[in-house]
Amino acid sequence: MTQPDRPGSAEPHPYDPSAVERKWRERWAAQGTNRTDIERGERPFYALMMFPYPSAEGLHVGNLFAFTGNDIFARFQRLRGHSVFEPIGFDAFGIHSENHALKLGVHPTELIPRNVANFTRQITSAGLMVDWSRAVDTTDPSYYKWTQWVFLQLFRRGLAYRKKAAVNWCPNDKTVLANEQVENGLCERCGATVEQRFLEQWFFRITDYAGRLLANLDTLDWSQTTKSAQRTWIGRSDGAEIRFRVLDPLQDAGSAAVHVTSEVTSGASEIVVFTTRPDTVFGATYLVLAPEHPLVDDVTTGDQEPAVAAYRKRTAAQDLVSRKTTRDKTGVFTGSYAVNPATGEIIPVWIADYVLMEYGTGAIMAVPGHDERDFAFAREFGLPIERVVAGPGDGAHAPLAEPFTDTANARLVNSERFDGYTVDDAKVAITAWLEEKHAARAIVNYRLHDWCISRQRYWGPPIPIIHCDSCGAVPVPEQDLPVLLPNIPDFRPDDSGVSPLARHEEWYRVPCPACGKPARRETDVSDTFLDSGWYFLRYPSVGRDDAPFDAAVTQKWLPVDSYIGGNEHAVLHLMYSRFLTMVLHDAGHLGFEEPFTKFRAHGLIIRDGAKMSKSKGNVVVPDDYIARWGADTFRTYLMFLGPFEEGGDFRDAGISGVRRFLDRVWASVHGARTDGEPDPDVVRKLHQTIRKVGDDIPRLQYNTAIAAMMEYVNVLRRGERVPHRSEVEPLVPLLAPFAPHVAEDLWETLGHATGVFDSGWPEFDPALAAGDAMTIAVQVNGKTRGSVEVARDAGEEVVAAAARGAPAIAKFLPASPKKVIYVHGRLVNFVG
RNA sequence: GCCGGGGUGGCGAAACUGGUUAGACGCGAGGGACUUAAAAUCCCUUGGCCGAAAGGCCAUCUGGGUUCGACUCCCAGCCCCGGCACCA
Known part of the structure; x- marks a missing residue:
């Protein structure tokens, strides 16, 4: 334990971080320094960081880098007089935790508390200003009760629905994966090749919100990279739906150059396609349906049926991802023809796997002259290629050795009255013209898909639905929440595609809440991203058991003022959180529709030029560094590595410089003199430093803020100079956000009775700074x-x-x- | 391929909206002081080339351009990192 000696005492003891840090950890805990007064705190500031998944390996430097960045800003805001709320929690449900438990052969209910305890210890030792009284654990029934409640809100509003869908199935993890969790055909987490399966799944209708999710981005103060990732993911396309009449061979027989030899099986009368290039409709020389398109049976003629059936079977067996990555064009003619509404020409209808059922209408008009994919397909199958757009140098009949896709200076050709139009003008004009003929309408499409939240696994919140033969899918009444996850020993998933819970009749057999007849519980659990999609709403209201979040408290603290996290969550967690917030807003539960006013993506800490990973064996565990150098040094060093939003390369070299800096601050405060007057040149530098640090912290430019303080200390001590107490005192609060323990100790040494974080940010005097x-x-x-x-x-x-x-x-x-x-x-x- | 971000000393990096001899701050390196010695600490030097020095020349991925002045702006290209990608 350090004994504060008075400034100016002859033999100051050296800086001993472990003693200083232990002393202040204990004192902060005893005095509740880091607890936020949620009800009465003035000028509330909510500083959120992405909560971790409590892995068995413990917190790694990547986590700590992010947390420290948030902590510094939070502490700074507190010094500026805000009541700051810096909560933490554990995202402990999910495949990650479950797989790890399976590997160790330990039940997750045992494993998770162990990991949480370890994380808690590490976070505490790093000196984060966390309010532990409001920690959240997503696996705690008092939390997932409300996760289930959120599901019910969506269900009520018709935003949760079940459908049988082709899904990505990971044969190794034995579960369904979201499209986002598939990378190049492989499972994002285990690397196994993903297969296609058809399963009944619960979906959230996030696509209903696509337009709002996109438009609101313009109003958010977020990292540009994150916003642009979201824009890409939502993928707005402006275009048109165009209707193509399908020829009825009986009616149209002999009418044209169609040699219809077989009977049609049914009366598919039209095919609707989506296109972003309605201007090229005069060049549409064939149609393509996705193999799964519901009209395929209707348009397939008898003689083509075997070929079509074989092709569809083949497609169905293929995994979803290799289908999307193969560029080779395959397909089969259905035997039917349709009429191009612009030209009146009769064009063939094909099916091909390059057309995807889940996008647009699942059908396209093929314009091989002006689309890469259609061109390749037409080449492969000898279909006609026509030019309807020409560049400045090209004539109307210039041959097309490759598709012409430039639109900038192009004009329409071979398009009757639209010849000479620019592409943009033609899009509008042709859509309007077809619209008059009831053959088209302008429409916006989004790449975004509905969110599949079903997981056929054990370690998640059961989806609160009861299936009844008479009543259908009945929501569990709110007063019956939570639907507890039963503690079962055989939580291992199997190949059946149903959840382990489905093996427990005693759990799933329940009476229907509506009619009382025997019914069965839904046995799927929900996606982890549902847990993390609303946790920020819970923090200020932790402890409330009658509501997910208190109205007044939420009104006071939310939306989140500052959110810091990794850009790997740019399109998943952040999109889902926004979506859920919008839904809860629309349902009248929230007064705002965007949860995070400001978001900054931190950079990545890499090691030897590579991302840290267990397989590479280059993971840095903070514990050893904290033990050797002290948390204050380690925190400051991490921030000194490079710009916070860019990350940096972790290396041991360099940490000693930061430690030397803290040693010198320590020595300066302990050795400061009180006699005489401060040096005006030093005072000028001091005020320049106050300005610089105060400007840099809100911009998260921590590296230059630290450099400025180092510069100041160099000035203070230049030529073995002994600094004056008044020169050194304001430096302590400047340093406090970075190195909180030592700052507290030095503040006490300077004779202050109250903690440094309640003492305010030093005042900056422009006149003094200027000289x-x-x-x-x-x-x-x-x-x-x-x-x-x-x-x-x-x-x-x-x-x-x-x-x-x-x-x-x-x-x-x-x-x-x-x-x-x-x-x-x-x-x-x-x-x- | 498309959309972001980025290329500056031996290394991590600075440089406000084009403006204080580019490289702050830190690491590393070299020299010195203290010490019997070492560690620690303190002081000095440290982009390259020429020069005894004074001084000069060259330097922010490459090549052009704008400007009194360019790491910063414009045009063309190369390389690295991240995201998206058969989405019609």
């Missing part, structure tokens, strides 16, 4: 040749005269400069 002289660079012909010192209020003439008079400059000066450029306070340039 009364200024240095002006002197250039001749744009080349800097020296500088002159002049009074701060000197005008151009005075500066120019001083510059001319400076001996070092005279020899470069032309006899009579043609021009003199003066930039106030910066430079004077003589141009000869």
